[in-house]
Amino acid sequence: MNVLVINSGSSSIKYQLLDMTTERVMCSGAVERIGEAQGTLTHKIAPGTEGEDKITLTQPIPDHEEGMHLIIGLITDAERGVVKSLDEIEAVGHRIVQGGDLFDRSCLVDDAVVEGLTKLIPLGPVHNPGHLAGIRVSRHLFPKVPQVTVFDTVFHQTMPPRAYMYALPYELYEELKVRRYGFHGTSHSYVSKEAARFLGKSVDEVNLITVHLGNGSSMCAVQNGKSVDTSMGLTPLEGLIMGTRCGDADLAIYPLIGAAKGMSIEEINDLTNKQSGFKGICGKNDMRDIHAAVAKGDGRAKLALDMFGYRNRKYIGSYLAVLGRVDAIVFTAGIGENDPVARELSVRGLEHMGIKLDHDRNLAPTRGARDISSADSTVRVLVIPTNEELEIARQTVGVLRAS
Numbered sequence: 539m540n541v542l543v544i545n546s547g548s549s550s551i552k553y554q555l556l557d558m559t560t561e562r563v564m565c566s567g568a569v570e571r572i573g574e575a576q577g578t579l580t581h582k583i584a585p586g587t588e589g590e591d592k593i594t595l596t597q598p599i600p601d602h603e604e605g606m607h608l609i610i611g612l613i614t615d616a617e618r619g620v621v622k623s624l625d626e627i628e629a630v631g632h633r634i635v636q637g638g639d640l641f642d643r644s645c646l647v648d649d650a651v652v653e654g655l656t657k658l659i660p661l662g663p664v665h666n667p668g669h670l671a672g673i674r675v676s677r678h679l680f681p682k683v684p685q686v687t688v689f690d691t692v693f694h695q696t697m698p699p700r701a702y703m704y705a706l707p708y709e710l711y712e713e714l715k716v717r718r719y720g721f722h723g724t725s726h727s728y729v730s731k732e733a734a735r736f737l738g739k740s741v742d743e744v745n746l747i748t749v750h751l752g753n754g755s756s757m758c759a760v761q762n763g764k765s766v767d768t769s770m771g772l773t774p775l776e777g778l779i780m781g782t783r784c785g786d787a788d789l790a791i792y793p794l795i796g797a798a799k800g801m802s803i804e805e806i807n808d809l810t811n812k813q814s815g816f817k818g819i820c821g822k823n824d825m826r827d828i829h830a831a832v833a834k835g836d837g838r839a840k841l842a843l844d845m846f847g848y849r850n851r852k853y854i855g856s857y858l859a860v861l862g863r864v865d866a867i868v869f870t871a872g873i874g875e876n877d878p879v880a881r882e883l884s885v886r887g888l889e890h891m892g893i894k895l896d897h898d899r900n901l902a903p904t905r906g907a908r909d910i911s912s913a914d915s916t917v918r919v920l921v922i923p924t925n926e927e928l929e930i931a932r933q934t935v936g937v938l939r940a941s
């Protein structure tokens with residue numbers, strides 16, 4: 539079965555076509571800058587293999603419909619297309635960031651699902667309108683193909699109320715659904731299952747702390763394969779220090795800076811989401827640039843790295859307390875998979891809690907799933923590459939089989 543995975547944002551559509559018999563990626567790419575004077579499309583055939591072939595287009599892409607037309611044109615192109623016709627695409631899986639508490643599983647798209655996603659726009663104003671645009675165009679262009687929505691929030695729907703409630707007036711939860719939802723669920727779910735497999739156990743018998751460190755970062759306490767707490771909240775702003783997001787911060791900061799700087803709520807939202815985190819502390823949001831700056835003696839970059847490690851350790855410590863027994867700490871995503879310094883800083887000083895890194899294994903430039911803890915570490919420390927597109931495609935197949 540060929541599954542087209544779509545991640546449609548406000549001005550972009552990222553996609554991957556997977557052959558789910560072999561779980562091989564046939565092609566992938568992204569349309570970006572939709573609605574701007576010039577848009578781009580990057581299309582890779584057989585990505586990551588020796589036969590990789592890349593096509594780049596630059597032209598105005600006025601809307602999502604035009605973007606999808608371009609993607610379909612390349613996928614089915616007579617010469618370089620990976621399928622002969624659209625009939626060979628048997629399902630479309632849509633990544634959805636905010637499913638609120640309306641969705642507790644991946645599901646087939648129908649009008650009620652579209653209505654639910656529309657209702658959730660106030661809780662996901664940045665992402666859900668772009669997802670809806672992708673679903674609308676995709677239903678129009680693939681009318682006979684089943685479409686499945688896979689939510690970033692679903693994995694965290696197993697959190698108990700003590701973990702997802704804010705200690706704010708209860709009416710805010712009842713009236714506005716103000717609560718913690720958590721994000722990156724597709725990644726936390728995927729690496730939990732892969733980690734269990736790596737440990738030779740069934741996922742429902744493992745307790746894990748999954749640590750997704752990328753441009754956006756979050757941590758999850760996984761008990762018997764289920765999320766019982768996670769660091770992101772109502773939105774992806776809460777929790778760890780990220781590329782441009784501040785993570786946890788005292789809410790009283792916002793009226794203070796609003797009054798002192800004459801800033802509107804929108805401006806403060808932009809400040810905390812796009813101008814803070816590593817970027818706010820040292821002017822750089824990419825971890826590789828931060829390391830380069832630290833090497834040149836940049837004190838602010840060193841502070842950003844210090845703060846990042848400290849926040850991560852605090853969360854790991856708190857999730858050890860939440861879980862009691864922990865089989866493994868699982869690092870994943872751009873920083874988690876590639877950066878031994880960030881991993882070391884995240885567990886430094888936790889040896890007395892049974893977490894011991896093997897220095898050489900941590901530094902080894904190996905790819906793929908691996909154990910980087912020392913033989914006498916009671917908690918394993920693993921690196922498991924995430925694959926959100928594959929997880930979305932697997933869940934899409936799962937929904938179709940069950941329907």
Ligand code: AMP
Binds near residue numbers: 873
């Ligand atoms: P992601 O959002 O998962 O794509 O991760 C993006 C983050 O991963 C950025 O901060 C990158 O700097 C970081 N990253 C990617 N590769 C490396 C690497 N080799 N070493 C350190 N950080 C990396």
